[in-house]
Amino acid sequence: NAGVMQNPRHLVRRRGQEARLRCSPMKGHSHVYWYRQLPEEGLKFMVYLQKENIIDESGMPKERFSAEFPKEGPSILRIQQVVRGDSAAYFCASSNGAPEQYFGPGTRLTVT
Amino acid sequence: RKEVEQDPGPFNVPEGATVAFNCTYSNSASQSFFWYRQDCRKEPKLLMSVYSSGNEDGRFTAQLNRASQYISLLIRDSKLSDSATYLCVVNMNTGFQKLVFGTGTRLLVSP
Numbered sequence: 001n002a003g004v005m006q007n008p009r010h011l012v013r014r015r016g017q018e019a020r021l022r023c024s025p026m027k028g029h030s031h032v033y034w035y036r037q038l039p040e041e042g043l044k045f046m047v048y049l050q051k052e053n054i055i056d057e058s059g060m061p062k063e064r065f066s067a068e069f070p071k072e073g074p075s076i077l078r079i080q081q082v083v084r085g086d087s088a089a090y091f092c093a094s095s096n097g098a099p100e101q102y103f104g105p106g107t108r109l110t111v112t
Numbered sequence: 113r114k115e116v117e118q119d120p121g122p123f124n125v126p127e128g129a130t131v132a133f134n135c136t137y138s139n140s141a142s143q144s145f146f147w148y149r150q151d152c153r154k155e156p157k158l159l160m161s162v163y164s165s166g167n168e169d170g171r172f173t174a175q176l177n178r179a180s181q182y183i184s185l186l187i188r189d190s191k192l193s194d195s196a197t198y199l200c201v202v203n204m205n206t207g208f209q210k211l212v213f214g215t216g217t218r219l220l221v222s223p
Contacts, residue, residue: 043156097209099211101209
């Protein structure tokens with residue numbers, strides 16, 4: 001399967017714990033984008049990364065959220081000290097630099 | 113004004129009907145536009161890209177009106193499997209590929 005892969009698909013965390021979401025882009029893609037979708041809302045851009053670089057993180061909350069895309073391995077979105085409001089679907093998309101982005105199946109984070 | 117606006121619907125249509133959705137965007141510098149389809153609790157899937165005045169792919173036709181800053185999606189001969197949420201997406205042309213999503217228009221096709 002050469003599509004975008006995300007894991008885990010479902011993640012449950014208690015308030016105050018850390019959440020780590022992983023994304024492996026489509027084969028041949030080096031551009032990764034993270035989006036968040038709250039229940040009954042549209043997708044909101046969070047961060048755009050290329051290998052080892054954060055290109056734009058204008059949609060990322062200033063505190064508790066961080067993202068990386070190391071030279072080897074998947075991109076990781078990290079949420080520290082999760083709160084109930086972080087419960088959402090987190091989608092990763094990838095591209096080869098063209099405008100079209102292709103999405104992974106998402107990680108559904110539930111904070112209890 | 114929202115960057116991308118869509119009528120949330122739902123649009124309820126019978127099989128075989130023709131249905132059209134409109135979407136307006138605020139950034140006149142936007143260069144590329146897309147329609148994605150999202151099924152319940154799943155990832156958005158790219159349906160069509162729109163770069164010039166329009167694009168057609170089988171039963172689906174997208175049109176772009178730059179002067180009025182709106183994009184439309186027309187679905188002909190609706191199928192039950194077309195039931196989904198259709199997302200209007202605009203590339204904001206900020207120097208890199210930053211997509212802004214509308215909240216979607218829900219379509220329900222009934223037998």
